[in-house]
Amino acid sequence: MKIPVAGVELDAWHITGADELVRPAGRPVVVMAHGLGGTKDSGLAPFAEGLAKGGLDVLVFDYRGFGESGGSPRQRVDLPGQVDDYRAAMAAAVRLPGVDPDRLVLWGVSLGGGHVLAAAAHRADVAAIVALTPLVDGLAAGRLAARQHRPSALLRSAVAGVRSRVGGAMTMPVVARPGELGALTLPGHYEAYTALAGPTWRNEVDARIGLELGSHRPGRQARHVRAPLLVQIADFDRSAPPRASAKAAEAGRAEVRHYPCDHFDVWPGGDWFEPVLAHQLLFLRRHLTNR
Template sequence: MTVTFAVDGATCAASRFRAECDDLRTGRGVPCVVMAHGFGATRDCGLDAFAGEFAAAGLDVLAFDYRGFGESGGVPRQSVSIARQLADYRAAVAAARGLDGVDPARIVLWGASLAGGHVLVTAARDPAVAAAVSLVPMVDGLAAARHAAGHHRSGVLARSALTAARGRPVRLVGPPGSGAVLSLPGQVEAYTAMAGPSWRNEIDPRAMFEITRYRPARQARGVRSPLLVQIADLDRMSPPHAAAKAAVAARAEVRRYPCDHFDVFPGNPWFAQAVKHQLLFLRRHLQEAK
């Protein structure tokens, strides 16, 4: 089911998945998970697989596209603004609280990669959320840039920076040597395998400058809600050490997996384990909040 909500004169599109059982229902309704994806991704890039698991466990889900991406409105297109994405996330939480049948006191934040950082910021600013899940989170943009530079042995980062200075769009993912923002071995195959029909392999490269300045780990100490942080120990995109430090600061529950960034997404070896841990965490804390 597609629903929409307004943000600053534009419209964000979202998919609503309804709870398929009453395991977590009270007289106030069911919990709702607000889901957002990572860098350049859209809600049809594998979020439905996570959402299906949550719905089967008795949770509603609202998975949304940021303005400028997927089926959401807004311009510029394919351009990452941290402030705008955080505003979209707050608006999605407000929309979820107003959905029929949803318990507004049991809203769950869920984010992967870049949105994993948004979860920390949003949870710190909204102590009323019931729980939060941060999957392979990007919590320190400067650390992520240094981490990426350690893996790139070509001049791809320098070329992308030059393209950014010229204001030209670039491919988001591509094979090694292609000049795409994400071009480590295996990244194009992993990303495109989960890509949905609304996804575009294009990004404003100035997003890299936005992300380098973004350090959501600094908000971690302000998180008061129960938080699950899931770290891929071989992650070539989101530095594992930065995620671990943020998790400690937020007093989070931590799960670690011996894999790379995309290996926890649908169709990959660690997806089932990652979802299992999310459901164990959510059932425990949402039952306590009933």
């Protein structure tokens, strides 16, 4: 299906849920999107299918400029624009056939895990939120990266970002091996991310994201979230700082689940995927059953 936003169309999947949580008004509906540079065909389907089996409809979409969605320039991470994409998908989700508009759920992972906090802030029409290994503080993420990378690697990324901003779009890999230019270059990242990659995923992203991420702090919106919130933290996360996630969770009065693993270990094929999905279903059933 297609979702209009800002003069372009987002491409989305609608997966119909089982009848476990159906009410006269319909089933709950989850709006789901990826993290940095991700596409809906890159690891999201097992999450969506698991939630659908548990009784929830799921609307999975690509951000503008990524995957099968429209928009240009391509591969450009427009941080506020991606939050707007979530809001457009939310409006589309509650109009789907068989859906209960009063049981709208937001689901985000990594960069998307921060987006859902911003998208839900100050709103009374969101029934629940799931933020999986969320990136909620770009400044904290930058400090974490500075401790894990050589200064020369950070300088190369910064130079690429300046060139993109000043001289026109310049891309770099979303994920690369240690020592190479890329947004994610820690040991194991290349193998973990590319194992999830679907046919529409492209291993490139506008390099200016490295300059813009430092001012991206959606965790500040957590205190304005009214809906029940589940924050799932990978305690050894090398990409989304766990302490920042914990602070946002406290501000949002969240239920918190901890997993002794790294950022990508919660994805399909990882050791913690099944527990993560099970905890999401427990949380959502508890808050949606009697709503």
